[in-house]
Amino acid sequence: MALLRVSAVTKVYGPLKALDGIDLTVEAGTFHGLIGPNGSGKSTLLKAIAGAHLPTTGSILFDDTDITAMPPYQRARNGLSLKFQITAVLTELSVYDNVLLALQSAEGYGALLRSRSRQRLDAEVMQALERFRLADRADDLAGELSHGEQQWLEIAMALAPRPKLLLLDEPTGGMSPEERRVTGELLTPIKQDCALVIVEHDLDFIKNICDRLTVLDQGRVLGTGTVAEIEGDARVQEIYTRRV
Ligand SMILES: Nc1ncnc2c1ncn2[C@@H]1O[C@H](COP(=O)(O)OP(=O)(O)OP(=O)(O)O)[C@@H](O)[C@H]1O
Numbered sequence: 001m002a003l004l005r006v007s008a009v010t011k012v013y014g015p016l017k018a019l020d021g022i023d024l025t026v027e028a029g030t031f032h033g034l035i036g037p038n039g040s041g042k043s044t045l046l047k048a049i050a051g052a053h054l055p056t057t058g059s060i061l062f063d064d065t066d067i068t069a070m071p072p073y074q075r076a077r078n079g080l081s082l083k084f085q086i087t088a089v090l091t092e093l094s095v096y097d098n099v100l101l102a103l104q105s106a107e108g109y110g111a112l113l114r115s116r117s118r119q120r121l122d123a124e125v126m127q128a129l130e131r132f133r134l135a136d137r138a139d140d141l142a143g144e145l146s147h148g149e150q151q152w153l154e155i156a157m158a159l160a161p162r163p164k165l166l167l168l169d170e171p172t173g174g175m176s177p178e179e180r181r182v183t184g185e186l187l188t189p190i191k192q193d194c195a196l197v198i199v200e201h202d203l204d205f206i207k208n209i210c211d212r213l214t215v216l217d218q219g220r221v222l223g224t225g226t227v228a229e230i231e232g233d234a235r236v237q238e239i240y241t242r243r244v
Pocket residue numbers: 013016018036037038039040041042043044045
């Protein structure tokens with residue numbers, strides 16, 4: 001059973017069909033990359049899955065539940081997480097408090113008070129920070145982190161509530177090559193617990209970490225398959241030489 005099943009999704013903005021009958025299946029425990037030229041619909045599709053924009057037609061099933069029209073906070077409770085879920089890192093708060101807030105907002109304060117002790121919560125915050133090599137920065141202000149570290153903090157925040165699926169929109173934007181390499185290293189182990197749908201312009205990065213790729217072109221799926229299958233697809237090579 002697929003973890004995520006997007007069926008015949010369209011998104012219309014006035015005269016423009018940003019998404020034109022998209023089908024996408026993501027299995028649990030896999031990393032799935034969305035690639036394609038500028039304006040092909042990658043971010044619009046991610047927003048439809050996250051609930052930031054509702055599709056015009058079509059359906060989205062997540063973990064056996066129809067989430068097509070579900071508000072984003074309810075999708076989060078069902079195990080769907082987006083890097084920019086809380087807006088962004090709060091620079092005036094400590095690194096620790098940013099993750100604590102992410103956990104609290106994901107659960108709702110009522111559930112938090114009922115179900116978790118402070119020690120348990122503290123352990124979860126520190127575990128999330130350790131995963132992204134930020135434990136020794138816990139007491140620093142988030143604004144003191146480098147750009148790359150802030151991106152890792154946002155991913156740590158998105159993962160802290162233990163989602164089943166994480167959505168990342170261009171997580172390595174503005175990072176140095178070394179920070180990109182480390183980001184790949186940090187994301188790989190999360191696969192044990194969490195699937196990933198990622199939009200990324202750095203093709204080498206996305207090919208290295210993903211199991212499967214879906215190529216969008218003008219709001220349609222041009223191809224979907226393993227990295228090797230997509231790399232060998234002449235139509236994919238054609239759109240990249242044509243437009244990027
Ligand atoms: N809110 C909106 N209102 C009107 N048109 C939009 C809106 N959002 C996106 N579009 C249009 O929909 C199309 C798909 O945009 P989208 O941002 O999804 O593409 P993308 O593949 O993510 O592009 P990029 O790689 O440049 O980020 C584009 O033509 C874009 O201009």
